Amino acid sequence: MRPRPPINGRGIFSGTGLIITGLTATLLAMIFPIWSYSDRSGTGLDVLNAETVSTGYGPLSALDRDFITKVRLAGLWELPAGEQARQKGSTPAVRTAGEHLIEGHTFLDDRVRDVASKLSLALPNEATEQQRAWLATLDSAQGVEYDRQFANILRLAHGKVFSVVAQVRASTRNSLVRELADDANSTVLDHITVLEATGYVDFDALARDMVADSTPPLTPAPAPPGPTVDPAPAVPVTPPPSPTYTLPSAASSPRPEDTEGS
Secondary structure: OOOOOOOOHHHHHHHHHHHHHHHHHHHHHHHHHHHHHHHOOOOHHHHHHHOOEOOOOOOEOHHHHHHHHHHHHHHHHHHHHHHHHHHHOOOHHHHHHHHHHHHHHHHHHHHHHHHHHHOOOOOOOOOOHHHHHHHHHHHHOOHHHHHHHHHHHHHHHHHHHHHHHHHHHHHOOOHHHHHHHHHHHHHHHHHHHHHHOOOOOOHHHHHHHHHHOOOOOOOOOOOOOOOOOOOOOOOOOOOOOOOOOOOOOOOOOOOHHHHOOO
């Protein structure tokens, strides 16, 4: 019979130690993500809670405030754009889209100013640099080119805000913001529909632009509630005066009684 090798106690204990060490490391690896996530700052829930304030209508998050700002900003440039389309549009469909913009954003601007007043939020009174650039592009366009620029610029802008409205409506805990999101959703969808009905929307270009700018930067949200001044209503810009023409001569001479006493 072959002799059994001597038992090395140190080897046994060494192997057991390796096993225990491995099990311990595995356990720590499983526990650490849970501990690190729940304990660290900067998680989505932490950020939400840090930027949310209490109001009499429910919690008001930074996203809620950003949405309120976007509704106000939309009126500051889309009301003038609608008034302009009503004057410059070369087709009934473009002029109709302009009418819808005026009606929809007049209504939404009243609503957003009321909501901001109740939540003590300050609102902007000037369109953004990008929005002013869009208006400048429309100012310089004429005829069919104007119709095309109007339909595509406004359709792109409405498409971007549509996703924001949906996100806010799905997640807000504030009753005033929820009601405003309902109104904004109906208005934006109506505007998208009438803009597409012009027949000038380039859907291929629209899809490329939406993908290229899928994560637009947030506009500056209003500060948490505090004393504010009610902003002035958004108003359409005054369209340029219509050109004047020399009237033809009257078809007949005036009646004598019309000239008596003159």
